[in-house]
Amino acid sequence: MTATFDRARLKAYRALGQNSNHSAALPGFLYSDTTVFNEERDRIFEHAWQWIAHESDLPQPGYFVTGEVAGEPVFVVRQKDGTIGAFYNVCQHRAHQIVRGKGHVRGKLVCPYHAWSYNLDGSLAASRFTKNMPEFDPADFGLSPVRVETALGFVFVNLDDQAPSLQQQYGDMFADMAATLPWLGELVVNADLSSEGDGWEGATLAANWKVLAENCLECYHCGPAHPDLVDLIDMKTYSCTTHGDWLKSYGKIKKPDNSAYHVDPNEPVQEAIFWHMWPNIEFSILPGSKAIGAFRFNPMDAENTAMNSIMLTVPGEGIAPDRLTYRWDVLWPEDKTLCMSVHKGLKSKGYRQGRFVTDPNHLDVSEHAVHYFQQLYARAMEI
Secondary structure, X not given: OOOOOOHHHHHHOOOOOOOOOOOEOXXXXXXXXXXXXXXXXXXXXXXXXXXXXXXXXXXXXXXXXXXXXXXXXXXXXXXXXXXXXXXXXXXXXXXXXXXXXXXEOOOEEEOOOOOOEEEOOOOEEEOOOOOOOOOOOHHHHOOOEOEEEEEOOEEEEEOOXXXXXXXXXXXXXXXXXXXXXXXXXXXXXXXXXXXXXXXXXXXXXXXXXXXXHXXXXXXXXXXXXXXXXXXXXXXXXXXXXXXXXXXXXXXXXXXXOOOOOOOXXXXXXXXXXEEEEOOXXXXXXXXXXXXXXXXXXXXXXXXXXXXXXXXXXXXXXXXXXXXXXXXXXXXXXXXXXXXXXXXXXXXXXXXXXXXXXXXOOOOOOOOHHHHHHHHHHHHHHOO
């Protein structure tokens, strides 16, 4: 474990309270300090389930998808027996990454550096000019495995072999998603939509990952900052509920004709729902056709977050252009600008600690879920 951050700094701030009505927010330095970020990797992300792909990305043996978890390169691959394996994306010869992006190999995974090759189960298949080397046993040079599990077609990995299983930790969330979205099994990854928009696939947000997570867990900002969203969604029906290691935000459509985009009353989705999976994963649906987005706020360092996303739709179908325009050209730029400004403000000498706005008579604007998220964070960081 890396060196811990200086907890003595916390003495200068009010502590996070158990009751959101009386609690101060976390200190701003927790969002930009490098030693805090390093400890987050150790305490949170090295033990957290992270989605890497969807099973439809891996239709046959040899298909693979790469990713990064807690700074570690990993990949998942469909094996010959049809199961999905996961491995650190590191050749056992000289540590070069074996595969990049997503794609398909025929039978063998070949490192592009010195052409060591591996079977789909991670075992070493061939290593050039090593037959006459003393005490060289190919069995000693298989790829290092990573724990992998699936839920609702999503493929998750965890660097911690001792962590609770995916079902133990989030089973009730997946059950809720399945019950709410009975058509979820019909969907597959839409490659044309999974890298849409400025700031998502492979790009970065200049803000701490917690800033974005907290932004997604309250709609107090929706009225001032998302005028089209509050014309699309009836804020009187909007609320966020907390459930163990996950949270759920829900709101019904306000009217078919609104300033965001038109929604026919006969379309299958007539609500907006966001499932937040601690610490940094979001599943979301918006009114309209059968589609779901999966988003992972992958922390790169204390002040930058890599945005990874996939969009699932019915095979052969897409999403109406006006809805894509709203999601990527209106809603996301609004949130992106907010998060960058908040991150900068959290670093300012002029910022003290804020308070959570929690009004039981106005659940649409309540920030109790942000307080709940910060409690999960404080517990994981032991602060």
